Amino acid sequence: MAHWLVKSEPSCWSWDDHVRKGTEPWDGVRNHQAAKYLRAMEKGDRVFFYHSVTQKSIVGVLEVVRTAYPDPSDPSGRFVSVDLKARDALPRPVSLAEMKADPRLEHLALFRQSRLSVAPIDDDAWETILSLAAAPSTSSPPGKAS
Template sequence: MAYWLVKTEPGSWSWDDQVKKGVEGWDGVRNHQAAKNLRAMKIGDKAFFYHSVNEKRIVGIVEVVREYYPDPTDEKGKFVQVDFETVKPLKTPVTLSDIKADPRFSDLALLKQSRLSVMPIDDASWAAICEMGGVDP
């Protein structure tokens, strides 16, 4: 199993939206590196659900329930999406400031490639962020 982080603007698609829907396609990704990461996802992989823009915090966990397929919002047919199922919220959201302040995360893509919307998370960082968020990894 691999771990990921997916970013969303809460005004467009929020954790509450994800919870209400249960399972939803992660569409609209138009960055080639982020799309490559979507293509690498497998059923059962988990991802942190990150609210970007003003909040800048991890608020929940989702799981891949359908591997990549064509993104219907892409008229040129170049990009893909995966389906995520809601798993659980973090008891305590983990902010970008919290992550920046912790030296364990100095190599995290979230800090090195801050504009990337879909990124891998290593096992140790996954466990540490889960602990910070008050949930079991």
Template sequence: MAYWLVKSEPATWSWDDQMSVESEHWDGVRNYQASNNLKAMRIGDQAFFYHSQKGKEIVGIVEVVKEYYPDPSDSSGRFGMVDFKAVRPLKTPVTLAAIKEHPELKEMPLVRQSRLSVMPVSDEHWALVCELGGTTA
């Protein structure tokens, strides 16, 4: 299983929105690196759900339930999406500031490539963020 982080602006799609549905597509990604990360996702992979803009915190964990397929909102046909289901909230949201305080997380893409909306997370970073969030890896 691989681990990821996906960002969403809570005013557009929040953790509460994700929790209220059985599963939901992750559409609108128009960055090639982020799109390639979506293409690499497999059913069963898990991702941190990160509130960007307002909050700047990891609030939950989602799981891939449908692999990459065309995004109908992309008229060029170049980009796609995956479907996620909510797995569980973090007991304690993990803020970007808290992540930056931990030297072990300084190489995390969230810190190094802050504008990327879909990114991989290493096993070690996953375990530490889960610990900070009060949940099991």
């Protein structure tokens, strides 16, 4: 099983939107590298849901339930969609700043190719991010509960 990350602006499509719908197509991707990653996804792969722009944090886990098929929103027929099912919210969001501060994650495409809306996550990074989500936040001011 492979792991991935997808990004969306919460004002356009949020984790809560996806949870309400359950299973939805991940469509509208027009970057060739991101589309290549969509084509590589297999049924059962797990996917982090990342809120970009305002929140800049991973907030949940999705599952690939349908592999690549022609994106109905693409009249050219060059791009694909996959269907993603909402699985679990993370115990707490893992912020971009927190991930950048962790040397185990410095290799992530999320940092090197920040404009990509779909990117791979290796197994070690997946487990690291899950462990960060399970740990108390380190970004709260002293004396404040997280």
